[in-house]
Amino acid sequence: MNFDDTPQEAEFRSLARAWIDANAPRELEAELATSSLGRIRLKKHDMVEVGKAWQKKKADAGWACLSWPKNYGGRGATPIEKVIWQQEEGVYGKLTQPFQIGEGMCGPTVMAYASEELKRSYLPKLASGEQIWCQLFSEPAGGSDVAGLRTRADKKGGDWIVNGQKIWTSGAHYSDYGLLITRTDPNVPKHKGLTMFFLDMKSRGVEIRPIKQANGMQEFNEVYFTDVVIPDSQRLGAVGDGWNVSLTTLMNERMSIGSRLATGFPEMFEFCSNLMTENGLAIDDRATRSKLASWAVRASGLKYTSMRAISALSKGERPGPENSIGKLVAGSMIQDVAAYAMDLQGAAGVLSGPEDAEAAGKFQAMLLRAPGTRVEGGTDEIMRNIIAERVLGLPGDIRVDKDVPFNKIPTKGRA
Numbered sequence: 001m002n003f004d005d006t007p008q009e010a011e012f013r014s015l016a017r018a019w020i021d022a023n024a025p026r027e028l029e030a031e032l033a034t035s036s037l038g039r040i041r042l043k044k045h046d047m048v049e050v051g052k053a054w055q056k057k058k059a060d061a062g063w064a065c066l067s068w069p070k071n072y073g074g075r076g077a078t079p080i081e082k083v084i085w086q087q088e089e090g091v092y093g094k095l096t097q098p099f100q101i102g103e104g105m106c107g108p109t110v111m112a113y114a115s116e117e118l119k120r121s122y123l124p125k126l127a128s129g130e131q132i133w134c135q136l137f138s139e140p141a142g143g144s145d146v147a148g149l150r151t152r153a154d155k156k157g158g159d160w161i162v163n164g165q166k167i168w169t170s171g172a173h174y175s176d177y178g179l180l181i182t183r184t185d186p187n188v189p190k191h192k193g194l195t196m197f198f199l200d201m202k203s204r205g206v207e208i209r210p211i212k213q214a215n216g217m218q219e220f221n222e223v224y225f226t227d228v229v230i231p232d233s234q235r236l237g238a239v240g241d242g243w244n245v246s247l248t249t250l251m252n253e254r255m256s257i258g259s260r261l262a263t264g265f266p267e268m269f270e271f272c273s274n275l276m277t278e279n280g281l282a283i284d285d286r287a288t289r290s291k292l293a294s295w296a297v298r299a300s301g302l303k304y305t306s307m308r309a310i311s312a313l314s315k316g317e318r319p320g321p322e323n324s325i326g327k328l329v330a331g332s333m334i335q336d337v338a339a340y341a342m343d344l345q346g347a348a349g350v351l352s353g354p355e356d357a358e359a360a361g362k363f364q365a366m367l368l369r370a371p372g373t374r375v376e377g378g379t380d381e382i383m384r385n386i387i388a389e390r391v392l393g394l395p396g397d398i399r400v401d402k403d404v405p406f407n408k409i410p411t412k413g414r415a
């Protein structure tokens, strides 16, 4: 592994740095830097509006959706250049949150399956932040097992009529378009009867109900469809091939989630270095030092695992399973770190929410967000399955309903 920039990478870095120095919204830097890992909220500004302004500025200068082709609003940058950009963008990268699903998952799927005309019409607006996209995959009966979904799309003339429900749809409440997977044929095994579409989220019959989270935020939603009409021209891939289309989205999802993982360790180290307890500074306590040492080992393991992936990218190779490992380790670590910080805070550790607890609520917000981190983009168990099957070559998970027609799979109401 060589962590130094090549001359071309160094040149790219200095270009990116100079542009960010001249254009980033400096007035938000301190607030973004101190926003907790579990709650990014700006006091005087709307995150989506500020994010849109930043995204548009980047797009106008050719710094948005870096790895996308120029024709579609990107820069045609290499994967390693994208990593360098993210390193340089630093805290301002938090402003890109509303666009990550569009850039990392929906855009690549549209790119792989839509006609040239549709790509040129939709992708540049997605890249510039003018239009936000969301991912409509999970349902109450189809999460880890997306292919268990029940939202129906039935052909009627040149249109499809959609009925059903999605859940946990991040950003649906501010999205313009959604990537929607539906069941078009219940008579064949579950992976075979699916079809993918994209739809205008303002279509008649789409109802978005926000879900209030434990940390007080509303990042995701339930989305209901009642006789929603989608033209056949908005189908992505062949009828019945939605599972393969969704694999493009899911592969990109794992890549994009893995590339921006946090562990909470730097925050914890700083906290312990400053926290005065009855027995002196927390960092001088033996039990705390032992915990910090073990987290430091895990954090550096993750750092070097991610550097190995970056090094592979720099050599033009595709990274291996590093993202699944990173997500698995970082997700549980952040939860442990936050829980221990709250123990150290004592009684004040249960405060969360009110204005005066905002500053002290960093670890509380982290703790409340951590379970979501361990579930989104594949739960811990699913990550373990991936590592077991694709890395260690262990026998596959038992999938008893794989070859059974979907409408013959026994369910509670259809035993």
Ligand SMILES: Cc1cc2nc3c(=O)[nH]c(=O)nc-3n(C[C@H](O)[C@H](O)[C@H](O)COP(=O)(O)OP(=O)(O)OC[C@H]3O[C@@H](n4cnc5c(N)ncnc54)[C@H](O)[C@@H]3O)c2cc1C
Residues within 6 Å of the ligand: 101, 134, 135, 136, 137, 138, 139, 140, 142, 143, 144, 145, 167, 168, 169, 170, 171, 220, 371, 372, 373, 375, 376, 377, 378, 379, 380, 381, 382, 385, 397
């Ligand atoms: C913060 C957040 C944002 C999200 N955003 C979106 C979004 O924008 N769009 C979207 O479509 N979805 C989104 N999701 C949904 C997410 O993809 C699902 O929650 C996730 O795939 C798990 O599905 P589930 O919740 O139905 O749990 P289930 O699949 O029902 O799992 C329940 C439990 O069973 C375990 N389990 C399931 N299958 C297996 C197996 N084969 N082997 C071992 N254990 C297993 C799981 O690990 C889990 O512990 C989001 C979720 C979160 C938390």
